[in-house]
Amino acid sequence: MDLSKVIRDIPDFPVKGIQFKDITPVLQNIDAFKHSLDELENIILDVDFDVIVAIESRGFLFGAPLADRLDKPLSVLRKPGKLPAAVVQKTYKLEYGEATLEIHNDALKPGDKCLLVDDLLATGGTVAASAALCEELGGVVTGCLFLVELCDLPGSEALSNYPIFSLVKYGKDI
Amino acid sequence: MDLSKVIRDIPDFPVKGIQFKDITPVLQNIDAFKHSLDELENIILDVDFDVIVAIESRGFLFGAPLADRLDKPLSVLRKPGKLPAAVVQKTYKLEYGEATLEIHNDALKPGDKCLLVDDLLATGGTVAASAALCEELGGVVTGCLFLVELCDLPGSEALSNYPIFSLVKYGKDI
Numbered sequence: 001m002d003l004s005k006v007i008r009d010i011p012d013f014p015v016k017g018i019q020f021k022d023i024t025p026v027l028q029n030i031d032a033f034k035h036s037l038d039e040l041e042n043i044i045l046d047v048d049f050d051v052i053v054a055i056e057s058r059g060f061l062f063g064a065p066l067a068d069r070l071d072k073p074l075s076v077l078r079k080p081g082k083l084p085a086a087v088v089q090k091t092y093k094l095e096y097g098e099a100t101l102e103i104h105n106d107a108l109k110p111g112d113k114c115l116l117v118d119d120l121l122a123t124g125g126t127v128a129a130s131a132a133l134c135e136e137l138g139g140v141v142t143g144c145l146f147l148v149e150l151c152d153l154p155g156s157e158a159l160s161n162y163p164i165f166s167l168v169k170y171g172k173d174i
Numbered sequence: 175m176d177l178s179k180v181i182r183d184i185p186d187f188p189v190k191g192i193q194f195k196d197i198t199p200v201l202q203n204i205d206a207f208k209h210s211l212d213e214l215e216n217i218i219l220d221v222d223f224d225v226i227v228a229i230e231s232r233g234f235l236f237g238a239p240l241a242d243r244l245d246k247p248l249s250v251l252r253k254p255g256k257l258p259a260a261v262v263q264k265t266y267k268l269e270y271g272e273a274t275l276e277i278h279n280d281a282l283k284p285g286d287k288c289l290l291v292d293d294l295l296a297t298g299g300t301v302a303a304s305a306a307l308c309e310e311l312g313g314v315v316t317g318c319l320f321l322v323e324l325c326d327l328p329g330s331e332a333l334s335n336y337p338i339f340s341l342v343k344y345g346k347d348i
Contacts, residue, residue, distance in 0.1 A: 013258040037242060056231050064238045075202055078231070084196045
């Protein structure tokens with residue numbers, strides 16, 4: 001199944017000039033959703049990790065079923081003010097604008113090997129901040145997993161310290 | 175497994191006087207997470223539905239793995255400005271404050287039987303708005319599924335038109 005034919009392009013969202021990759025058609029097509037989960041499992045077969053760290057909110061849609069399938073604990077990175085217990089937080093630049101993420105202090109144990117999960121890798125700012133938060137808690141990021149990678153943007157450079165795994169790649173040279 | 179012993183109470187979050195039920199310890203304990211998914215499956219065995227409609231964001235954490243387990247398409251209700259295609263939206267009152275939800279116009283087909291999924295039922299405002307949005311698209315809500323129900327709050331009254339299923343109930347008479 002070619003997932004790139006299920007994902008749809010929405011022009012000028014969230015701001016003019018951005019061609020948004022909408023993954024909701026993947027979710028709404030259960031064969032496509034299960035195929036995407038199968039393939040996400042396959043591309044991380046050799047990754048050694050203790051915990052899945054899913055990034056709010058679309059990362060939850062893939063991180064939670066992968067935790068269930070792979071029998072791994074699930075920790076969550078959330079937007080500010082959402083996590084009720086003590087947190088560490090980080091503010092970072094986005095492709096469009098700025099954002100902050102938080103993680104509970106007890107979301108990881110020191111030495112935990114972390115697989116970060118999000119739907120899409122663009123400039124990598126969100127995931128670099130996520131990795132830094134995991135490391136602040138003593139975690140070790142052993143992989144970053146995405147359904148979609150926009151290869152014309154410098155995401156892989158921003159995450160050059162980490163192994164990156166992505167299923168559907170878009171870009172000039174693909 | 176007694177999930178109520180895994181869920182933790184956080185006093186005065188997000189505002190003074192609210193005792194917040196933090197479900198992140200369930201996610202971080204894979205046995206508890208899988209047990210919660212098993213039991214969520216069990217309590218909806220007799221519910222006839224075509225599509226799971228998960229409410230952002232914690233509803234994604236349970237709705238997505240249930241869609242995967244039960245081979246059902248997944249549609250998402252999101253906060254304003256997050257869904258890139260044409261939407262319908264609804265603003266509603268919360269236990270503390272006010273909020274708006276949106277759903278893509280093409281998230282449901284007319285006649286689709288919908289199972290709404292969220293982590294927690296409190297006053298029911300979020301889910302009543304979610305059900306109204308599903309109905310606006312021609313959907314029929316055949317069930318509302320929650321990990322946690324706060325039985326001292328009037329959630330079940332707000333959703334009296336719909337079958338409610340919840341796993342862990344808190345309240346004076348429980």
